[in-house]
Amino acid sequence: MIDQTIVDLSRLQFAATAMYHFIFVPLTLGLSFMMAIMESVYVMTGRPIWRQMTLFWGTLFGINFAMGVATGIVMEFQFGMNWAYYSHYVGDVFGAPLAIEGLMAFFLEATFVGLFFFGWDRLSKVGHLTVTWLVALGANFSALWILIANGWMQNPVGSRFNPDTMRMEITDFIAVIFNPVAQAKFVHTVSAGYVTGAVFVLGISALFLLQGRHRELARRSMVVAASFGLASALSVVVLGDESGYVATEHQKMKIAAMEAMYHTEPAPAGLTLFAIPNADGEPSFEVRLPWVLGLITTRSLDMELPGITELVEHAATRIQNGLVAYQALADIRANPDDQTARTVFEETSQDLGYALLLKRYREDVENATGEEIALAAFDTVPDVWPLFWSFRIMVAIGLFYIGFFALWFWKASRHRLEDNRAMLWTAVATLPLPWVAVEVGWIVAEYGRQPWVVEGVLPTFYAASDLRFWDLVISLSFFMIVYTVLLGIMAWLMVRVVRAGPSDKPVFAIDDEPAIIPAPAPPPAAPRTPTPEFAK
Template identity: 80%
Template sequence: MIDMTVVELSRWQFAITAMYHFIFVPLTLGLSFMMAIMESVYVMTGRDIWRKMTLFWGTLFGINFAMGVATGIVMEFQFGMNWSYYSHYVGDVFGAPLAIEGLMAFFLEATFIGLFFFGWDRLSKVGHLTVTWLTALGANFSALWILIANGWMQNPVGSVFNPDTMRMEITDFVQVIFNPVAQAKFVHTVSAGYVTGAVFIFSVSALFLLWGRHKELARRSMAVAASFGLLSALSVVVLGDESGYVATEHQKMKIAAMEAMYHTEPAPAGLTLFAIPGREPGEMAFEVKLPWVLGLITTRSLDMELPGITELVEHAAGRIETGLIAYEALQAIRSNPTDEDARATFDDHWADLGYALLLKRYRSDIENATGEEIALAAFDTVPDVWPLFWSFRIMVGVGFFFIAFFAYWFWKASTGRLETSRLALKIGVAALPLPWLAIELGWLVAEYGRQPWAVEGVLPTFYAASSLNFWDLVISLTFFVSLYTVLALVMAWLMIRVIKAGPPEKSLLSPDPEIFDAPARGAVPQAAE
């Protein structure tokens, strides 16, 4: 039998390390592009304040990038440590975009980051600007390939299960790359990263104005952040709508759970703004609903129904029964690889094999599963409703807040009145953690809403875990939580020091001729220089 305690601890470990890592990723995405914009203005105008802005925000970017690398490397090792059967089962597909990300995107980004910091005194203005833009593009390429891999987990296209190797294998890599779920997730995720970068720059700049320091840098940074942030916040909402539409096609149970919609409603379905659950599953003690809105958003039609949880569970039970046919055919193929009838049967039903594997939670000889066990496995396809319901609504609420927030400050920047209200500036500082709240909740909706699947409809999460024991996971989980907490605190401490010190006159990593000449002269310059 499956040890669900081990599975849950493995899930907790990966979730915690992923969410820690994603503290750093969106800020990398946002700051990289805004640095490139600021340096572009410097190259076009020649005004030194824009160079100082690029250096200052670039220093904070560098600290954040280093922490992102430190926390991200561990995640890929976990596929082999905690999710070994996942790596065996789908590694031929999942490993390809991860390898491309490392070879094409991460190395590109890391190389040009070095040139960004060390190249101020060695490259021409245009040459250094090119490096900065390539750094930003590298960060986005990195996110693209990671999200292609994740999008395949949500919608496993371009692949097929090979009964001879017992693995999923790629049949069409172009389909994997242009997976609609992956593309929708990419544009939505990077737009959220741009909002994060804009909020970070705006909040720190607002703090400078409240302190009465570095006002020239702060006002220009706020103007750039307000413009870039408004466009990004609008993009997040629009592209988030596209993600919902794609999920309606490929992950109907996730949509039903997010909306706490237990039964199919007449089309077009209403959108629940607020709800209090009743005593029985599917019963609402109180709810506030906007008629038609959910159906129009998710199906973009007036006559297409959204299936409810109850109906989707019944559908899952049917797929489990079909999957059992594929499972029995697979056993026949393994016993006799030349059995052409078994291969034909498997080819007709292999797409439902993953549903049959849900029964492995209840018994090993799943071909003898009872009707009650099939019903239990079918109900396992329902993720926890209320964490998804509220996470989604808080995320959306924060998104709309940022549209209003940046619209207000764009108007203030356009009229040259950024310092007229200290209360508004304090609200701008207080808004700093909100993009991270929305992003982490968004990932919770995406990943928790996919449960019980490691790969949607293909591989159950409990079936993907390694055969570790309880104490292995307790020790490793404690270690990672402690290490990542220390890294987060170190990053916060370093950033606070840089912010308090203010903008540098030169790149902190640029070589100082005095330092290199010091041994020859027998003198060592002051560290402050």
């Protein structure tokens, strides 16, 4: 039987390390493109202030990038440590985009980050600008392949289960790459990173203006941040709408849980702004906008959104169909030449993962009772209210930043960046909000997928390694201590850079001028010996 405590600790460890890592990723994405924009202006105009801006924000980017690499490497190791059966079951599919990310994107990014810092006085202006743009593209390519892998977990296209190897295998790699869920997640995630970078630049620049320091750099940085941030904030909302539409097609239970919609409503369904649950967990009081949810998620007036109750009933049907596939798989394992069993398996294999949900209740799932099937079907419902409020926090912050950047863009166009100290303080005070939004967005995307580690294919509890309780407690404690220390180091380094302000030379500059070494002093003359008297 499955030890749920081991599964929960494994999930907690991966979630904690992933959320720590995701503190650094959005800022890396956002700052990389803003650096490239600033250096492009420097190359076109030749004005030294734009080089100084690129150097200053590039230094902060470098600190954040190093911490992102340090925290990200551990996550991939966990697939072999904490999720061994997951690696065995879907490694042939999941490992491909991860390998491409390492070879094509991460090495590209890491190589050109070095050239960015060390190449200022060794490359031409255009050559160094090319390096900076390649850093930005490498960061985004890295995110692309990671999200292709994650998108496959949300919508496992281009693959099939091979009953002879007992593993998932790729059948169409192009379908994996162009998975609609992965593409929607990618554009939505990187746009959120761009907003994070713009808020960071705007907030630090506002702090400089409040302190009366580095005004020229701060004003120009705020103009770039306001323009880039407004376009990015609008993109986040539009592309988030696309993510919701795609999830409606492939993850109906996630949408129903995000809306706390327990029963199917007449089309088009209304959007719940606020709700209070009753003792049974269902909403007892709601504030709703009619039609909005149906229009957003189905883009129609007549398509219904199924509720949680109806989706649980559908899951029970799929579990029963999955049991047929499970029995056919057992027959194939006993007799690989049984063509009848293979035909049955091909017809029902899409529901095999639902049969595996019964492993939580008994080993011989083919003998499952009706009560156990009902329990397994209800397990397909994620925790509703954490998803409900996480989604609303994310949306509220996204809408706030549209208005926020629109106002700053207007002020920048009127050259009135310093006329309102209250707004400058607001820009500083709202610095943490993008990280709140991206973290709760991660909760919506990943927590909302439960109980699946791969949607409809592999239950989370079935994918975990067979570890001991104290092994997980010790490793989790170790990672949390190390990651907290790394976060503290990053914050300390960034505060030091901000306090020191911009410089005209790269942090890692190498002086091309040869050192002038003074010539050694001549040795002292030997004392003359007096000529003896007899020699005269």
